Amino acid sequence: MTEGLFPRERATVAPGAVHVPGWLPTGRQRELVDACREWGRGPVPYRQTVLPGGGVMSVRSLCLGRQWVPYRYLDSVGVPLPEWLVALGREALVEAYGDEAYEAYGGGGFAPDTALVNFYAPGARMGMHQDREERSGAPVVSLSLGDRCVFRFGNEEGRGRPYRDVELASGDLFVFGGPSRWVHHGVPKVWPGTADPALGLTGRLNITLRETGLRDSP
Numbered sequence: 001m002t003e004g005l006f007p008r009e010r011a012t013v014a015p016g017a018v019h020v021p022g023w024l025p026t027g028r029q030r031e032l033v034d035a036c037r038e039w040g041r042g043p044v045p046y047r048q049t050v051l052p053g054g055g056v057m058s059v060r061s062l063c064l065g066r067q068w069v070p071y072r073y074l075d076s077v078g079v080p081l082p083e084w085l086v087a088l089g090r091e092a093l094v095e096a097y098g099d100e101a102y103e104a105y106g107g108g109g110f111a112p113d114t115a116l117v118n119f120y121a122p123g124a125r126m127g128m129h130q131d132r133e134e135r136s137g138a139p140v141v142s143l144s145l146g147d148r149c150v151f152r153f154g155n156e157e158g159r160g161r162p163y164r165d166v167e168l169a170s171g172d173l174f175v176f177g178g179p180s181r182w183v184h185h186g187v188p189k190v191w192p193g194t195a196d197p198a199l200g201l202t203g204r205l206n207i208t209l210r211e212t213g214l215r216d217s218p
Contacts, residue, residue: 016178044078096175128159135213139177
């Protein structure tokens, strides 16, 4: 994918963390945006998550498959995780790691049972955090749609430096697993109005596919 004067090149941001710009073609992006809207009309609509300390997240979220609440997974499914989305996650791992590395990073037999969909309206952001509720060490697959953002990819020890800021645009794929599976990460900034108007989306959508490792799914 080429934008401006220079192509946006794929990059290994850290061991096991791979950024693939423009992986999703525009047509597939539109399909995902439409699916995200449809999921929001279902039994588990988008909502702002209330944290145990009383804080309210600025993003609005919904879960497909096993439901997440801070900071655990429930034994319930509101919206089933579509098989086509699971298949897309497997394609993403092969794209990011290649066949041999896919196995080495624990992707072989990747079987996500949850997907978190986050919607960033203007002004929304995500603080630095770790995805530690999963018992599985399988990689996390992240797909970006809509507005561009700064994705801050840090370290396992804490929320501060060292970290690396990566610009994610619509259609980008980001996978992190292996040595990078448990690092802190967040979205400190979204640039409003940077989405392709053809998507019909105001804001940013992010879909992350994960294996919880909780095999007694209902």
